[in-house]
Amino acid sequence: MNDPTRVWQQAWGELGVRADDALLAELLKRYAEPHRRYHTLQHLEECFARFDLLRDSAVHAAEIEIALWFHDAIYDVTRQDNERRSAQWAKRAALEAGGGHAVAHRLHELVMVTRHDALATTHDEQILADVDLAILGADPARFDEYERQVREEYAAVPEAAFRQRRREILEEFLARDRIFGTEQFAALLEDRARDNLRRSIENLR
Numbered sequence: 001m002n003d004p005t006r007v008w009q010q011a012w013g014e015l016g017v018r019a020d021d022a023l024l025a026e027l028l029k030r031y032a033e034p035h036r037r038y039h040t041l042q043h044l045e046e047c048f049a050r051f052d053l054l055r056d057s058a059v060h061a062a063e064i065e066i067a068l069w070f071h072d073a074i075y076d077v078t079r080q081d082n083e084r085r086s087a088q089w090a091k092r093a094a095l096e097a098g099g100g101h102a103v104a105h106r107l108h109e110l111v112m113v114t115r116h117d118a119l120a121t122t123h124d125e126q127i128l129a130d131v132d133l134a135i136l137g138a139d140p141a142r143f144d145e146y147e148r149q150v151r152e153e154y155a156a157v158p159e160a161a162f163r164q165r166r167r168e169i170l171e172e173f174l175a176r177d178r179i180f181g182t183e184q185f186a187a188l189l190e191d192r193a194r195d196n197l198r199r200s201i202e203n204l205r
Contacts, residue, residue, distance in 0.1 A: 004028065007048065008069065014062035017097040030073050038149035039072045043135075047071075050134045054127045054184060063103060064128050066090065067110035071132065077153055087111035116173075119181070126181035133179060136196060137189025143196040167204040170197050 005024065012019035031041045047068050055061050070090035074082050087108045094104035106124070113125040116133065120126040135146050154162055173179055174197045180186040 007065065011062040011065040011069075012097065015066075015094075015097075015099050015103060017099050020093070020097060023093060024069075027069055027073055030075070033075070035077070035153065036075060037152040038146055039075045039153070043072065044068065046135065047131050050131045051127070053188075054131065054182060057123070057182070057184070058127055059122070059124050060103075060106065063106055064110060064124055064131075066094070067107050067128055068131070070107070071111050071114045071128070077156075083112055083115045123182075130180045130182050130185040133173075133193075134185065134189060136173065136179060137185070137193035138196070139192075140196065140199075143200070147200055163204045167201055170201050170204070173197060174201065 005021065008021070008024045009019040028041070031039070031044055048065070051064060051068065058064055067090060070086050070093070071083070073086045073089055076082060090111050091104045091108040094107050095101070099107075109122075110125060110128050113120050113129050114132045116129065120129045135143065138146065150166070151162065157165075174194060178186055178190065179193050180190055
């Protein structure tokens with residue numbers, strides 16, 4: 001993402017409202033918080049790059065872009081409500097910008113889908129979920145780096161407890177009939193994601 005300000009302003013402009021550059025500065029500050037190792041600007045930049053592959057099929061592309069900015073805006077490893085709080089922030093930002101209740105509601109639901117605890121119900125939600133999960137289908141070196149970054153974020157968790165819970169999370173993804181909802185990412189990333197997951201699960205045993 002060479003010019004985050006341009007990406008930010010263009011997305012809001014497509015909604016017909018003015019972008020809040022002070023809000024962008026706050027979001028960039030959040031993604032640079034020192035306790036983050038994976039949920040950083042690197043992750044955000046990777047998400048935008050992956051979204052470019054699916055943009056043409058999106059119903060509300062600008063809303064997905066804005067939701068990407070917010071989907072990890074609040075990230076505290078000691079809490080279980082990060083997505084909900086981030087979704088509420090996105091909804092509030094849309095309403096304050098004059099985007100309307102329908103846009104605000106869709107933004108809220110888009111961010112909430114990144115909890116990955118339920119199947120996406122709209123195509124745009126499928127796109128956002130797939131973009132967020134695309135790291136599972138990354139090349140092995142990047143996937144291994146991702147796993148190390150996640151461990152660093154949870155450095156305070158004892159090794160045995162982390163391994164057990166991390167293995168459970170990865171096994172849940174592997175048990176799905178399909179990890180990716182969009183046809184494009186299922187074809188592009190599904191097999192490699194399953195290989196990565198199996199390898200990581202075995203390493204965690």
